[in-house]
Amino acid sequence: MTAESTSPTPVETRLRDVRATSSPVEFVARVVTFERREVTRKSDGSRRPLISGLLSDGTATVRFTWWDPPREGIERGTVLRAVGAEVREFRGRPEVTFTWKTRVSPAGPAELPKVDAEEIPFRTVEDLRPSDEGFRIEVRVVRIAPKSVTVGTERRVVHEGLVADRTGAIALSAWSDFGLQIGEAVRLAGGYVRSFRGRPSLVLDERSSVVRVEGNDLPDPAELLRAPPRSIAEVEDEGGGEAIAVEGVVVGLLPPSGLVYRCPTCHRAVHSGICRIHGQVEGQPDLRARIVLDDGTGAVTVNANRTDTERLWGVTLDEARARLRNQPDPSLLEEEMLESLLGRRLRVRGVGTKDDFGVTLTPESIDRVDIDLDAAAEELSARLGGRS
Amino acid sequence: MSLREPAWRVTARELESSLEEEKGEGERPTAYLLSPFAARMNRVLMAGILSPAESIGRDDSQAFWRARLSDPTGAVAITAGSFQPRAMAQLRAASAPRPAIVVGKVHLFRGRDGVGYVSVRAEAVRSVAETEERSALADIVRQTLDRLDLLERVEKEPALSEEALRKDGVPAAWLRAARASRVRYPNVDRAAFRRDLRSAVRRVAGESGPTSATPSTAPMVTVTRAPPPRPESPAPSAAERAEESLFLDQLDEVADVSADGYADLKEVLSRVSSHGLLGDRAEVILNRLEEEGVVEEPIVGKLRRA
DSSP, X not given: OOOOOOSOOOOBOOGGGOOGGGOSEEEEEEEEEEEEEEEEOTTTOOEEEEEEEEEEOSSOEEEEEEESOOSSSOOTTOEEEEEEEEEEEETTEEEEEEOTTOEEEEOOGGGSOXXXXXXXXXXXXXXXXXXXXXXXXXXXXXXXXXXXXXXXXXXXXXXXXXXXXXXXXXXXXXXXOOOOOTTOEEEEESOEEEEETTEXXXXXXXXXXXXXXXXXXXXXXXXXXXXXXXOHHHHHHHTEEEEEEEXXXXXXXXXXXXXXXXOTTTOOBOBTTEETTTEEOOOEEEEEEEEEEEOSSOEEEEEEOHHHHHHHHSOOHHHHHHHHHHSOOHHHHHHHHHHHHTTOEEEEEEEEEEETTEEEEEEEEEEEOOOOHHHHHHHHHHHHHTTO | OOOOOOEXXXXXXXXXXXXEEEEOSSSSOOEEEEOTTSOEESEXXXXXXXXXXXXXXXXXGGOEEEEEEEETTEEEEEEEETTSHHHHHHHHHOSSOXXXXXEEEEEEEEOTTXXXXXXXXXXXXXXXXXXXXXXXXXXXXXXXXXXXXXXXXXXXXXXXXXXXXHHTTOOHHHHHHXXXXXXXXXXXXXXXXHHHHHHHHHHHTTOSOSSOSSOOOSOSOOOOOSOXXXXXXXXXXXXXXXXXXXXXHHHHHHHHHSSSSOEEXXXXXXXXXXXXXXXXXXXXXXXXXXXXXXXXXXXXXXXXXX
């Protein structure tokens, strides 16, 4: 926290307004995340410490870099005042840097800018893009469930789920327990959007606010989960999404389908008794099917779990294992499964993610669809008759 | 990024009428067969009655099987070789005609007179109950009608945008296929094709047997792009055509798995001889295919499709 005042006296700004052109700036913000590192200088090989992470003042969150930081006194949640911080732009987003010219001093939460909730703009799910923040949004909770995760060395509980408005649905991760219930309509503020495994996700933390609202305009969760299927070509174009429904025909299975062995700790598939993460383990048998579902416009991969596989195939895990004892070639099992599934019409709902090989659906439900032949013949006949 | 090719729902009649090939883009371009009715197919899904397969391979090391799939509109050849072991096992399994669903890649062989012979190299074959075959046929007819409707719409509104169609759930790829079909098959008889679909609808309703009693045989389209036939060489007989077809099939099979994309001449000759097409006869067929410009030998001993 050195002093140097050759630069022009900056005016206190909000992080929402910092631009490279306004550099240097003065602001008060809270440390959201930080990490200590050292970089090695190329010129003389000397090592220089730095802290990098995220700062937020309630109007925006920006990445920061702090050269030669103090050895202690910085923690998550620390509020500090920075005078003479440099602003640069990286990939169109501002970042702040604390150099030897910057004066950084501790500050109190009361010094954080007063953000009037009324001045934060309202947004809809459709408009949300990764790294957006500083918005309010009204949504319906479609799904929510607590989950225990490891962050670094810490165990934390995250409440994961899905929220939706009339324009669409987005995954939710709340790092603080807001007591959200399925079906509730809520107005959220102080959240931000990030991309997790190719899925945009709305993140809430202890600084976010949740207010229960009437939400008469919001869709009913059941209605959202009953939405009619869309064409697979459309799902491929959009790159997946939440609460997707498609209907198609099974045209193949991808390996590995059938009997697999999983690590008892992380549930990853075990190869030759070795788990990628946990080494030598006693693999637990499991059934799965990687179904290629095709509707004539495109194809998706549906990863069916044991329950769905048993139901669709009509063979239980125990029966599959018994068969394997009689004829030890596991590829015959896969073939038998394909034989019972090929050509079946299925309606699948779930979460879609896209990679280089196309869209993969993690299903919430897989249902068999039977065509009413008489009704179909009548409809087709009418379509044919009207024109020729 | 290459997405999996969708399985176009087509009737045998539409496939029989498809004679225009297209190549995709990229380092390993995908081959497409363009139908007159707005399908741009690499992969297809068909339903019908599958005949028992006949072996057209001589020994087990080069097994190759062929069956016919008939629906009420027509019939196409379904093949599977040792590169499609599961489908081949399924083709071989039956001794009597049975309802089946087939998913596979389309393959066009063009004879010397410009007439195309389409077959489907099966990836997956399954015997099904009759109701399942009829359900699949309903799906096929519905999508075929969707494509015919799209063709009419494109004719009425040439400036139709992908955006406008997306709102109606029509994929952009369908619009591109419809435009290409109109250009490549300007004089196609869609009314006759619609009449053929009626028999398929009767089958969906269960009012008719699995195959139509009077399949129409007049080709819906002919594409004349080959040079006019030379008078001095007599038209090839059906047997000669079959030999050409065998030769080209084997050439494709060898080329498919070779590292450089060329088919080794010796291997092709050894394969065709195991199918009964021996030495001199094979040379005659090869010479004729080269003269016709179907096959070329840019490197001595290495063949490829021209």
